Amino acid sequence: MKTFGTYLVELLRAYDVDTVFGIPGVHTIELYRGLPGSGIRHITPRHEQGAGFMADGYARASGKPGVCFIITGPGLTNAATAMGQAYADSVPMLVISGVNALGHMDSGEGYLHELPDQRQLMKQITAFSHTIRKMEELEPVLARAFAVFASARPRPVHIEIPIDLMAQDADRLPPAKRAAAPTRPGPIASAISQIADLAKGASKPLIIVGGGAADAAAPVLALAEALDAPVVMTVNGRGILPEGHPLAVPCTPSLKGCAELVAESDVVIAAGTEMGPTDFDPFGTGRPGFNGRLVRIDIDPEQAMRGNRADVALISDAAAALTALSAAVTPIGERNGSARAERARSEVRRNLDPMMSAGLQVMEAIREALPDSVIVGDSTQPAYAGCLAYNAPQPRSWFCASTGYGTLGYALPAAIGAALSVKDRPVVCVIGDGGIQFTLSELGSAIDAETPLIVLLWNNSGYGEIKTHMRNLGVEPQGVVIFTPNFQALAQAYGWNSVVLDHPQSLIQTLKSAAEMRQRILIEINEAQFLQLRG
Template sequence: MKTVGLYLVELLAAYGVDTVFGIPGVHTVEMYRGLPRSGIRHFTPRHEQGAGFMADGYARATGKPGVCFIISGPGLTNIATAMAQAYGDSVPMLVITSVNPPGRMGSGEGHLHELPDQRQLGRQFTAFSHTILRADELAQVVARAFAVFASARPRPVHIELPVDLLTADASALPPARKRPVPSRPAAEPQAVAAAAALCTAALRPIILAGGGAADAAVPMRRLAEALDAPVIMTVNGRGVLPAGHPLGVPCSPAMEATRALIETADLVIAAGTEFGPTDYDFYETGGARIGGKLIRIDIDAEQAMRGRPADQALISDAALALEALAAAVSPRPPGDGAARAKLARSGVRKALNPILRAGAHLMEVVRDTLPGVVIVGDSAQPVYAGCIDYAATRPRSWFCSATGYGTLGYALPAATGALIGTRRPTVCLIGDGGIQFTLPELGSAREAELPLIVLLWNNNGYGEIKSYMETRGIEPIGVDIFTPDFLTISRGFGCEAHRMKDHRELPALLEAALLRRCPTVIEIVEADYIAAINGQEEPALPAVAE
């Protein structure tokens, strides 16, 4: 007999799923029955939140949805934070959970894992949450999920199956197959023509590239060069123009120099960006004022109506809209675009305080030592530096949890997922406070024999929050936490571990780590690294909330 659990795995394989993250439980084992012969790999985290972060990192690095098998009740509540982070950053994630059978589902009788309404919980951080009540609706609901991932604003989807349905007979169902997904939306020709007219009339255009443009690097570059337009990239848009491109501004649009670039432009083209405050108003000073015309390119019509009102909206996949615009405008000779971009870049770099300058230096050493590296950040000082000023070599190679939902503990499992998905050199950049949220996931990476590199930025506590409390006149409390011996713990997990004594050791440590079949933890003492990189103190920027 083919069970519904077996049929589910066949459906996932038909849609090209090659990896599943999950912790088997009594309520999900029927999902696992078909995995060994499916060609789908399974990775076991040490906590359901870790599974969600791994799926998130896998999805961001590969562009494919991350898939999780999760038990009912505490499984869903544990993964909820990871799903919310993915929801905030528009990351495709498919979370499949079990749920109590009808009659026990939400009965209030106290059955194991019972919640009043598990599906309604899932609705808070998903594109949709659906309870499968009949075996013959499973294929349709899975098709809906992959339609969201392929053709709409990608966000998590939650599908739950009652435990008794997982063992039901699915032999009579049609063979599992991938249904054709809808095409990505393209902008209407008249809207493209109107936007092209605005482009032609502009003398000082710029482009804002968000995460929605991550797969639009080729048309983005073509349009930017045709218009001689600097391109400011949000964190999730970094690498759309590669490091070193004269029109690239791989810097936070919240900085004074990038705000000036935006405010002096007579045309702003915003592609795949929601104008979120964590990107555009990091220091809560009001953000840049757009005085010129604004073209918004967004796959989500509702999102295009939020925030900054557009003079022309293109409801479209970013790549399709940029291709259409690039084809509709005549290339102009180079003007002052490169000079404007350079002025913004240098202005941002000059504004960095010593700790942020050290963080930017650290990220650039990693990038230049490990070609093709994926850097995954948590919420820590060097990560903030990367959010402000870091030039990625290509899209999907730098992301973090410091924007959007803003959770801690993200980077270690997310970097694990990114490495599983890409097999490219992968670095986790995390603080000593954040890593204690998900430290057991070192065991997951060791079990998978992954050459993951963990750069552990240690300031012995929640240093940024302590500084912020002091600037607000609040006596620090709860921030001077006990800091364990991370090197001993790492070795206990079977990992290599080193405390960096000299910043010049870093390239050799990074290169050696790639040759191992286990994670390498490199502890960096914050004060030592800052002292080594900075020659003199400079005025500090306002504190960034951790």
């Protein structure tokens, strides 16, 4: 007999799923029956939140949806924070959970793991949440989920399966088959013509790209060079123009220099960015002024109407629209684009405080040592600096949790997920001593998963960023100085290599050696010592 749980695994494999994250429980055992021999690898975190973060990192690094098997009730609530982060950052994630048996769910009688209504909880952080009540529903619901991932603004999808249904005979169901995804929204010729005319008539054009344009690097480059237009990249858009390109502006748009670049531009083309406050007003000082004509290219019509109102709004896949636009714009000649970009970059760098300059030095040392690496950041000083002004060498090679939802503890499990999806590239986790204690046990998961990984631990003995904010607001710091364990001993207890960085200049060689030896290593940096030694 083929069980319904086994049929689910066959369907996932038909959709090219090769990795699932989860912790088996009594309510999900039947989901595991079909895994052996399926070609799908199972990774066990130490906490369901870690499963969600691993799926998130896997998805961001690969572009494929991350998939989780999660138990009913507490497993799902544990995973909710990770789903919230993925929802905020438009990350494709499929969460398949159990739910109490038909006739028992939502009863209020106190069955194991019972919640009053799991779907109502999940609806807040998903594109949709669906309860399977008969086996024939699964195939079309999975088709809907993968249509969201492939053809709409990607966000988590939750599917819950009653525990009694998982074990039922599924032999009557048709062979598992992948449904063809609908095409993504494409550009309208008249809109492309209108945008092209605006761009060609501009004397100071500007392009802004976000994570929705991560797969549009080639047309962005072609359009930027045709228009001689600087390209401002939001945090999730970094690397769309490579490090070193004269038109690249890898800076938070509201920073002095970058904001001036935006304000002086007479036509701004913003593609694949929600233009949200964590990129456009992270310090609450006000968005940059858009004094010229604004074009927004977004796959989400609602988002295109939020924030800065566009003169022209095109609802389209960013890559398709930018490809059509670059074809419609012939090279127009020098417009001082490189000089404008350089002024913005220099002004941003000049105004970074010593802490952010030190953090940026760390990020750039990683890039110099390991140019093909994927860097996964947490809410910690070097990651904050990276958000402000780090230029990744390619798309999907730098992402973090300090924007959008802004959770702590993200980077370690997300880096494990990333390492599983890009097996031939080094992965570096940048995390603070406070954040790592949220998910420290996932050091063991990396051992299980056999993933080489570099953890760069920025140690300031507590929640340094919050302490600074308290002092700046005249609040005596409370609750921000926490016990700092011996991270070297903890790393060794988990079977990791470990080292305390003795000087900033040794970072590059330490990173190179760790990557060459494919180690799992924790490199600890003492913030005060690092700042002192770098002068």
